[in-house]
Amino acid sequence: MNVLQIVSQQLKEANYSVAALEESSVTYLAFEGDTVLGFVLAFPDSRGLIENWRPHSQQVLKAAQFGLRRAEAKSWNAYLILLAAEPADYGASVTLSAIEEDLTGTRKIARAGIDSEEGARGALLPLLAIQNAPQLDAVDMASEIRLRTTELPTDLVEAFVGGAPDAAILQMLETGQ
Incomplete structure (x- = not known):
């Protein structure tokens, strides 16, 4: 499966409208969501991306200007x-x-190794919804408070953790126990 097919599938799963288009010799994806739109260009390697991204993107943006x-x-x-399919070396990553x-x-x-x-x-993370809600372990609140x-005085903490009436806790605070 090529890069544009993979990206197209993921954008569709994220509820974007996606179209595969071609302008001159540049094949690309156009996508649009409720608040975002854009274009995806794929290159075989980072060298091709670095050398051609500007002229190819100008072609695409000119075609989409209206x-x-x-x-x-x-x-x-x-x-x-x-996106480039092959991984980039350090110099290309900086570029x-x-x-x-x-x-x-x-x-x-701009990414390589896709x-x-x-x-x-x-x-695509900047364009995708949060994938997973954080999962937190159960916490024993009484132990955490202790x-x-x-x-603080142990009796005061135990009164608070044990659900003593507010008046009793306030009285303990006032008397300094």
Whole structure:
């Protein structure tokens, strides 16, 4: 399965409308959600991405210019996602980071080593809903309170943990026990 197919599937699962398009010799995806729209360009390796991202993205954005104007507020949330299937070396990784920092026209995500669903998901995280709610272990609150209140009198802590009436706890505080 190629990079564009993997990304297309993941964007569809995230409830984006996705279309595969071609402009001149550039095949790409266009996607749109409630508040975001963008384009995905795939390259075989990071060298090809670095050399061609600007001319290819200009072709795509030129072809989509009227749609971007009609998108109004959404066009402020336009993404250009540039993905390379092969992993990048250190120098290429630095250059990909610099591409992401270039906010001219669109926000950018530039990643290499996108040859699996996991890799694509990692690159698309800024566009995907939170995947998993945090799972917290059960906490014994009485033990936690005892552990964290070592400077308070033991009788006062036990009264609080044991559910003593507020008046009794206040009285203990006032008398300094």
